[in-house]
Amino acid sequence: MTTRMAEPIRTFRHFRDVPQNIWRWKDFSPAEIACRGTGQLKLHPEALDKLQALRDRLGKPLIVRSAYRSPVHNASLKGAAPRSKHMDGTAFDIAMANHDPVVFEKAAREVGFLGFGYYPRSGFMHIDLGPARSWGEKFPVRPVPFAPEAPPAREALAESRTLKGTGAAGVATIGAAGVEVAQDVLAEAQGAILPLVPYLDTLRYVLIALALAGLAIVIYARLDDWQKGHR
Template sequence: MPILTWSHWRKVPNGLWRWKNFSPAEIACRGTGALKIDTEALDKLQALRDRLGKPLIIRSAYRSPEHNRRVGGAPRSKHMDGTAFDIAMANHDPVAFEAAAREVGFLGFGYYPRSGFMHIDLGPARSWGEKFPARAVPFAPETPPAREVLAESRTFRGSGAAGAATVGAAGVEVLQEALAETQSTIQPLVPYLDALRWVLVAIALIGIAVTIHARLDDWKRGQR
């Protein structure tokens, strides 16, 4: 693959640059502005950007020999060949990033979790540094326990039945008194109404018992 060099990134002809997600200034030496392009390395970097579908924040790419010495780079650093890149992990999962980088053909990996970036280069195959800690997976939001619909709850049904029966019993009692005073011709019905009143009273008591049981049961299960 051809190696292209310029004394400064501003001298790169516009029509020559084909890596759509990167600019010459991003790849150039941070100290001198000089630029050395290994086209295979840039093609793989663009392929990595396409695979991940999100920006790659380049902390360091090409380094001139003098700038490499100034920043304490390795004497034979791949950065001086234009085949290495330091990429910030701020917007990437390091595990997914490394897997994608290997898939597109990068072979050398350096891990710098304290500084927040990963070094990748064309090889030879090797790795160094302490790997990034696994990122915590967010828990799925806790689903609240299903609550009974009010119209269908045992408490509502019990209290509703008790209330209806109580009202009915009172109504029967009023009707019974009215019939006893004003309608002597249907006096034989009064005993039956009396029995109906006691039936409704019994239903009211059952409804109250159901309501109390439901509330105690819900309390035991922590639903209220």
């Protein structure tokens, strides 16, 4: 049985120094994970794998408030733990603005995070690789869970009666205008094409009728939608 060797933990002076070919976490960028104060980045593959797994499980963006912190930056923050896991690159503070904290915590535990800190007043939850522990006052349970992120049902553009009517009216109007231009041009070339001129009047009236029909379709569709509550 072969044992997979742990990937090395690497530190970069600045997140711009991270080679593109080693960054495999598709929903995050080095800038998001780097130290907010210095731009330094400690790349911890195991922690980032779990963060990506959490993102995949939840199916929603994770707003990273804080990830890696350099020792200098960590020391400058009021209330930061002197031995914070952020300095190891194994901790993340994630905003709860777009997440149900209960669902988020459950998913985070399932992918392997062990340490949890609750900061409801600041609107984020701390997660790290452990040891297993928790602190802070938990987020209050939301009376109404987040609704599924599905786009509202709308009439397909290609099937929209309003667009069909508007398109027909537009085409017919442009066509009628084009006929007038063509009529003027043909009138100047009476010699060869004079027999065609009388038919252009008829064509123009046909296209105008088509335009009026298209507008009638638009008005009918709007009234029908209004009656059905599709405003």
